[in-house]
Structure formats: structure tokens, C-alpha cells
Amino acid sequence: MADDILSLGDLRDAIRQVLRGHAGPLDAIPEETGAPFDHALWATMAELGWLGLGIDEAQGGLGLSIAHLAVLFEELGGVLGAVPAIETLIAANAIAAHGAETARAQLLPAIVAGETVATIALPAAAIPDIANGAVTGTIEHVAFAGDAGLFLLPVRNGAETVLALIASDAPGVSAEARPVSDLTRALGWVRLRDVAVRERDLLRPGAEGWDAIADQLAIAIACDAIGGAAEILARTVDYLGIRVQFGRPIGSFQALKHRAASWKVLLEAASALVRHAAVALAAGEEGAAALVSSAKFYACDVYAAICEDAVQLHGGIGFTWEHPCHLFLKRAKLDQLLYGSATTHKERVARLAFAAIAAEAEGGIPPFPEPMQG
Numbered sequence: 001m002a003d004d005i006l007s008l009g010d011l012r013d014a015i016r017q018v019l020r021g022h023a024g025p026l027d028a029i030p031e032e033t034g035a036p037f038d039h040a041l042w043a044t045m046a047e048l049g050w051l052g053l054g055i056d057e058a059q060g061g062l063g064l065s066i067a068h069l070a071v072l073f074e075e076l077g078g079v080l081g082a083v084p085a086i087e088t089l090i091a092a093n094a095i096a097a098h099g100a101e102t103a104r105a106q107l108l109p110a111i112v113a114g115e116t117v118a119t120i121a122l123p124a125a126a127i128p129d130i131a132n133g134a135v136t137g138t139i140e141h142v143a144f145a146g147d148a149g150l151f152l153l154p155v156r157n158g159a160e161t162v163l164a165l166i167a168s169d170a171p172g173v174s175a176e177a178r179p180v181s182d183l184t185r186a187l188g189w190v191r192l193r194d195v196a197v198r199e200r201d202l203l204r205p206g207a208e209g210w211d212a213i214a215d216q217l218a219i220a221i222a223c224d225a226i227g228g229a230a231e232i233l234a235r236t237v238d239y240l241g242i243r244v245q246f247g248r249p250i251g252s253f254q255a256l257k258h259r260a261a262s263w264k265v266l267l268e269a270a271s272a273l274v275r276h277a278a279v280a281l282a283a284g285e286e287g288a289a290a291l292v293s294s295a296k297f298y299a300c301d302v303y304a305a306i307c308e309d310a311v312q313l314h315g316g317i318g319f320t321w322e323h324p325c326h327l328f329l330k331r332a333k334l335d336q337l338l339y340g341s342a343t344t345h346k347e348r349v350a351r352l353a354f355a356a357i358a359a360e361a362e363g364g365i366p367p368f369p370e371p372m373q374g
Contacts (some may be wrong), residue, residue, distance in 0.1 A: 008071055013074045020046065025080045025184045028326050034183040035082040035149045037117075046114025049274035051085075055092055059108035066093075067215055070223045070275070077227025080184040080327055084119055086220040091118035091152045094163060094213050100204040103165060107150065111267030120163070121149040121190075121338060122214060129156045134194045135164065136172075143338070145175040152203070153190060161210070163203040170195055182329060182334040189353035215281055215289055217339040218296040223275045225303035225335045229267050232328040234258065236310045236360050243315065256313065264305050270299040288350040293345035299343055304332040 022044065025035045045051050054069045055061025058183050062068075069089055092111045095103055107117030108118035128137025139153050145371075151166045167175060172195040177188040205213060237260055248346055250256055277291035307329035311318040318325045336342060 004008075008067065008316075011024055011068060012071045012075065015050070015072055017082070018048065019075055019079045023077070025327055026258055027346070029322060029324065029327070030183040032185060033181075034180070037084070037144065037186075038233060039084040041081060042114055042117070045085070047143035048110070051089065051114055052112035054096075054113055055094060055108050058094075059104060059294055060112040062110070066219065067278045067282040070219060073220045073223035074227035074274075077224035077331075080228065080229040080324075081175050082184050085115055086217065086224070087119040087143045088117055090213065090216045090220060091120040091150070093216060094120060094152060094203060094209075095165075096210055097212070098163070098205050099165070100200045101198060107165075116150050117144070117148050118150040118152060119144050120152040120213070120217075122217065123154040123161050123210070123237070124314060126273055127154045127156055127161070128192060130158075130197055132165075133198075134196050135166075135192045136194055137192055137274075139190045139192075142175070142190050144276070145190050146177045146186060148175070151190055155197070157202065157303065160204065163205065164197050165201040165203065166190075166195060166197070172196075180334065181253075182330045183241055184331055185334065211289060214339065215292045218345065219278050219281055219292050220287045221276070221335050221338050222295045222299040223278065225299040225332065226267065226274050227273045228328055228335075229270070229299075229303040229306045232261070232310050232325070233263055233267060233306055235324075236313050239314055259309065259313065263309065266302050267306065270295075270302045274299050287352075287356075290349050292347045293340075293352075296340060297342035297345040300332065300336045304329070304336055 022041055024041065031102065042094065043166055047168070048071055049062060052059075052070060053064045054066065057063045071087055076083070088111060092108060095107055099107070107116060107118075111118060119142055121139050122141070127139070136154050137155075138149075142148075142151070142153075145151075149168050151168060152163045155164045156162075162327040168175060174191045174193075175188055176191065177186055179186045179273030201329050237251070240256055240260065241249050243250045251260070264368075265373060272292070274295040277295040280288040280291050289366055307325070311325045311329060314325055317323050340348075
């Protein structure tokens, strides 16, 4: 375990050093249309091997775990990275786990090299059906839909929900960006009109596979949240130390000290939960799913709350377009909704907890400790 912790720490330091030297949305506030896909950062990530962290060595990657990817997602969250790292790398994991050998051999090396940008969507209430080998319909809320060259889209194949590998330039495919409050990321619609889907282009995750994909996306967003929360809190504390009022830095006022300290405590709790959940997920530990859902809703709610107070603590400047407070706040609000809201994940934790209690009861194990005998 010590070696694992050290390797994660070394990876974090290396990624942070590069990202802090890269100009991004924090250096130039985007226009209302949002920051464009940061191709320069994407090329750097490919060159340094970050896009291959979770991909097997046989396809040119490093063969590391979701715990290592979590470090990358957290650090990108701290700089509000305008790149589809989460979607591309989780899509790569899905291809590696459920794709045909030809799909793995063709697509994964291209992702490692930064040549293929992928995005993935989870099943929604209404998804299109495959009929006569073709799909017609619309998938909404697809992250970086306008930038991706490869879509992994949920479709219904008879009674089974599968993922279809669809190239963005395939006949009948169109992607349309939609307005979104977060200026550092993009969402959009993918419209399919009689798009041919071959059998070899279908991924069949099954129930457990879908849960694994959802867990990976959820922990990735939770990592983005704690990375962003740590950065905006640090910036706020710095501001409290330089803003002078009544002849003193406002950070010396007890009420503001207590507010900043309270946010630090909540952030440390969220960070510990998220990082533990990532390691548990990587190790396949029992109960990892509940940890992931807990981490997702808690970290995202803490992120949003810290951002809201950061705007207040920055005073008048915190409300201006020229200050990055609103970039963090808008990203935090989108994090709360992406890949499952707080309500969705709280309900999932409750279901998993009651299922565990029921399983223990059926096995003859008391669901709660017996009272101590006097």
C-alpha cells in the first residue's frame, strides 16, 4: 500500500507541475460561448502518456487503474481543464472491457496517441432502438459532442441495452452544441438518422458492466469536484489575506477565519472520501459502489457550497465576469448534475445499504450488533 500511495503522489506532483504551467480558462476568462476545446493541452497530455494511463500496455498504454486516472481528473479539475479527459478515458475503459478484439486494436492506440477523441453517454429514460441494423434517434446531454470523433451511445437492441460505437463522420450522424452555463466544458445533442450499426460495433456491458461504467464516471466527476474546490478555496484564502478593510486584512476577522476553516474541514472530508472510493473501486472491494455514490454527491455538493461562499468572500469583485469565481461556481453546478444528481446517488446508497442488510439477515447474521450483556 505504501508503494501505491507513493506512486499516486508522484503522479500527482508530475501532473500538477505541467498543468500549472499551461495557460487555460483561468488565465483568460472565456466569452459567453465558452472556452474552446484546448487542443494544446490535449496534445501535451498525449505526449506525456496521460491518455494511456488506464489503457493496457498491449495497446500502447500504461495499464494503470482508475485510482491513477482519478489523480489526473482531480488535477484537471483544479485548472478547469477544457478537455474531454473523463469521457475519453472512461470510454476507453469500456472499449477495453467490452469491445471486440478488432475495436480494441484499432481504437485504443488512437486514443493513447490523442488522435481519437471519444465521448460516452449513459442510458436515459428514452433511447433509440436498433431496427434492421440501423439506428434513428437523438441522444441528449452528450459531453463534448461537437469535439468527439467517436461516440459510445446507449441504444436498445431488442430487450438489451448496449453501447454502440459510432464515428462522428458516419453517414446520418450529426452533433449540435447546446448552451450550457459551464464555460469550461461543452454539452450537445447527437442526432442519428438511419445510422448503420454493425454487430462488431456493439458493446454489451450487461448489468454489472453498466454499473462499472457509471461508477467510473461518477468517481471521475467527484475527483473534478475536489480538485476545483481545493483551488477556489486556496484562491479565496489568499484573497482574504490581501484585501484590507478598516486597516486590516479581512482574513484577520474571526468570522471570516471560521468560515474559511469550516470549508477546509468539509473539503478534507470530501477529499478523503473521494480518494478512498477511487482506491476501493480500483481494488474491486465489496461496498465500493456505495462509496462511489457517496463520494459523488458529497464532493459535488461541497464544491458548489464552497464556490457560492467564495463569491461572497471575494466581495464585489467576486460577482464580476473578469474574476474566475463564476467559472468555478458554474462548473460545480454542472458537476452536481452530470452522471447522476445528488438525489439519484443518495437513493442508490440507500438501496445498496438495505440490500446488504437483507443479505446479512437471510444468511442468519444479525443486521445490527447484539446489545452487550450485563
